[in-house]
Amino acid sequence: MSTVPVAPPPPPRTAAPVNYLSVSHSVRSWLLTADHKRIAILFLVSISFFFVLGGFAATLVRLELVTPRGDLLSDDGYNKAFTAHGIVMIFFFLIPSIPATLGNFLLPIMIGARDLAFPKVNLLSWYIFMIGGVIALSAMFLGGVDTGWTFYTPYSSTYSNQWVSLTVIGLFLAGFSSILTGLNFIVTVHTMRAPGMTWHRLPLFVWAAYATSLIQVLATPVVAITLLLVAVERTLRIGFFDPALGGDPVLFQHLFWFYSHPAVYIMILPGMGVINELVTCFSRKRIFGYEAIAAAHVALAVLGFFVWGHHMFVSGQSIYAGMVFSILTFAVAIPSAIKVFNWTATMFRGSISYDTPMLYTFGFIGLFTIGGLTGLPLASLGADVHFSDTYFVVAHFHYIMVGGMVLAYLGGLHFWWPKMTGRLYPEGWAKFAALVVFVGFNLTFFPQFLLGYLGMPRRYHAYPEEFQVLHVLSSAGASILAVGFIIPVVYFLWSLRSGPPAPANPWGAKGLEWEATASPPVTENFADTPVVTEPAYNYASEREPEIV
Amino acid sequence: MSDADTLSHSLPAASAVEEEPSHPAYRHQFDDMAQQFEASHLGMWVFLITEIMFFGGLFGGYTIYRSLYHEAFADTSQYMNIVLGAFNTSVLIASSLTMALAVHAAQTGLQKPLVRFLLATMALGSVFLVIKYFEYSEKFHHHHFPGPNFHYEGPWARQAEILFSFYFVMTGMHALHMVVGIGLLSYLVWKASKRVFDATYYTPVEMIGLYWHFVDIVWIFLFPLLYLIGPHHMGGHS
Amino acid sequence: MKWFPTVASEWALQWEYHNLYLHFWIAFFTVVIFLGVFWFAVKYRRRSEDEQPRPILGSNIAEIVWTLVPLLIAMSMFAWGAALYFEYASPPENAIEVYITGKQWMWYAQHPEGQREINELHVPVGRPIKLTMTSEDVIHSFFVPVFRLKRDVIPGRYTTIWFTATKAGRYHLFCAEYCGAQHSRMGGWVYVMEPAAYEEWLSGGAAGSMAAQGEKLFAQFGCASCHLSGQQGRCPNLTNVFGNRVELSGGATVVADATYIRESILNPAAKVVAGFQNIMPSFQGQVSEQNLLQLIAFIRSLSSAGSLGVPAGEAGGIGQRPPATPARVDRRTQGRPRQP
């Protein structure tokens, strides 16, 4: 990195008395807003609602699994519960979580723009998301879906007699919401950066959001049409995937995973973006290896497209195709490894504080490391034969999705909460909650690795008794985890009313959102368009940087 | 090189920055009209890429089944009406031409030709849909619509049904895009008749033009892939 | 509570070694990262509010090292895993064949000698067993944890899996692919028996070999009247067809394997033998997957006698050895044999 600061950062603007929250209070002004910050809040409220719903379904699943006999729910009820958990958490929480909330709020501010390129499209994205959500939920309340979130044919297309088509239409719409958000981000990053905000000065959160958007735009349409074909097959009895009608059920898996594997990166990449911001701020250090991390974000997005077949090693896929997918999957592990090493190295000789967001960062690095590494046995053709479709898989992706993504989301939410609301949260409670989440999470999901190794298949309503001890541990952990999620809800709500007012930059952080605008920001983000003169994360800017 | 000329040509656009933000179409989040146009242009292309992938899933499935059931598909495609298909291809190509000419008229600020070319495009698009309707009804009449009533004489009934499934879903999706396109064009006609577009601002014409050409391209692939599988024999089944 | 699942097949042992290797590296890198984070967090904790640590931009050497070293390790994992998988996908020639049919929510097993089981599978210790599997309805997955083996069971296709059990006992059999309401009840037991006990079990209560059952069906469905009449009139004679090349009308050839026979029963018009008109009705919906397997076993028994030097009495039974170099048949390219 050759860019050396040439001028001190622009002086903070004086806080305008009217900010994006206080500019108007009517419900109408919220529902018709085109302000990216307000839309971010709309998304935040919506996905929190979906998170609660998905969490409720998870609670049912974990309660059921306390006993091996399957006596709390009927088998059908259990299947609907885990399907609801998967669909709601993936399509209505994880995929929109960071991009549509933190991304929507921060991306324009971070690059020095007044708004996203297409504010009305952004609002449309929220409405489509909500309509999709309402349709999917109504399917669940009308009777539910029992296909699992993967909708494997021919079960989903022929045999299931539940509300598959309605759910699929809901997901189809939610997919378009995701596409519109991604489209907006790509165009905004390309065309609306402030003067001096070169690609080499972009905060890495923006790089991550950009990489995520590429996946959203390129992969989501494929799952949209695939799910549509399932609905058409169900409705008209047309054969696309049903072997009784001449179709090939494995083709569905190809098309489905063409989206749903990259979708994993839609979920985790923005989390990685958040960690970049947190680890620098609370180590008070420039990020270690900016270019390497930026490249790793994009590499993950691109390579992530070529590995979908690793979900199909035992599904009758050709072993030669399996080998190609396996070697590419091992290759995709490398960009993730690079990032973890760089984050750790960023802490080296830093000045590390233990504020709540940093606690979540520690948690993220550790749990993402475990989650990522346990992906290796699933990438290995041989080892996957035993592990696929067992609790090992369940544990692995929850380490990525909850241990990684949700922790990053919570860390980011705490970090930017003062910016978004203009209020501080109670630090002591927040630290306690972070600890509870970490403990509860590990107690929930670590036993599931062992269960998978012992051969417990996933999506089992009743199970052999020898697995009970580990299931009880897991359910106990889940209850602790639930407490860990409830505490922040309580103190965040308290903070909205009674939290102490936040200064513009409570953390002493770098970045336009902290240095060039108030907390909360004004409607068009900046009084004047900021001019960027220094690289990202220019902490300790008066000291000469070194290259190890 | 003419490319380089064009690009360097575009730079003086900055001189217009001072006055343009007062243009009625200007949106507050942009610095100037040039940036606004660039964003719309890129946004449209990104949208078209999602459309490519949307149809891509169908083309992917089609490719697999065509390779699995090659002979059956070749046999079934005898039932596709190649004359109507070829005629419709020409109609769509003509509509692309009129669309390109409409954009040209907008770029050069010619108001009346703009409206006329837009209307011509709409008319050609409607002709396409009408012919498509006749093709569909012929297929319904012969029980070639997949589903419980499907009937196919010949050894490959089940495989034929798959081809007809792809035929109906792919051309149906395409026709849906045409209908949306005609709706967008009527919006353009309404705006153009109010003389909203001129040489400095014609973004919607250009964007909808891109969309229309994209729909044309989809058909350019659908025609050979659905109608021209395997060598046709004069006076085939239909 | 057991912490380590039983190792009950040769492949399971191989799998354990491979898994140990993978988990060694998992543990290694986890410890490295955890120690690194912990150590830095303690050592470089903020001691005063105005600390301004000197910026470090990065290190190309470090980036190269922590790109290449994990890449090499990952490639070693890939190579081992792929080698293991190749073994998993290549059944030995002298394997005992058992036929599995999955159905919501049951497993049916048929032994060539005629024994049939539901949700149970009896196999001997020390002999390679090859399972040929298909499904009546949705996708299932045949999973025996103690063998570390799993393979999806797909409607409309045959998939195979094989193992050599090493330890007698009774082990769980699971369905690992979600298949509907009673997915979790779709399981049973695999009984691994000492050879003597297995022979005893095998000889008890069989209703004729699979091929014999197939022969009955062959008569029952009226196939025999046309296909075995000896004259080459309306239908191809099925003697010595199985395993041989068949010329189709249209010029292509196909090797008459189980998939081809199955297709010809369900969709007779799809691949018609050269010189014949298709006059056979489709048996789609009239014949179950299990019956199909029996019919195929019968047609196979018509073929191997004599041509491969196998005693006629053993046709379709145990010990029928496929030739040393089985042909690699690519169904999609219509039967051109491929050499590996």
Place this chain on the structure above:
Amino acid sequence: MKHHVVPRKHYYLVFLALLCLTGTTVAANFVDVGGLNLLIALCIAFTKASLVVLIFMNVRFSSPLTKLFVAAGLFWLFTLILLTFSDYVSRGWIPTPQPWQESPNRNVDNPALH
């Protein structure tokens, strides 16, 4: 505005070329050249599509960024089709996937096969 105005003549020429290519692809379909038919049809379709993209859609005179996005879209489409297709093409190569599979015995004179 930064925009290259293409002379109208170009549009008419492209239109004529597209019509000719449509005629060619239909005509080519009546000539049986085996597997080449598909190749010819696809080549013509790609030529037509390229003409539309480059001239009608003005990509020839668009920014490198637009060109990059167009290329990316095509690249991902091919990835989807090729990698999926690779599975189907190579499925039959598995060493011994078929049950009861035996090598064709060429020495046996089988009346049913001749």
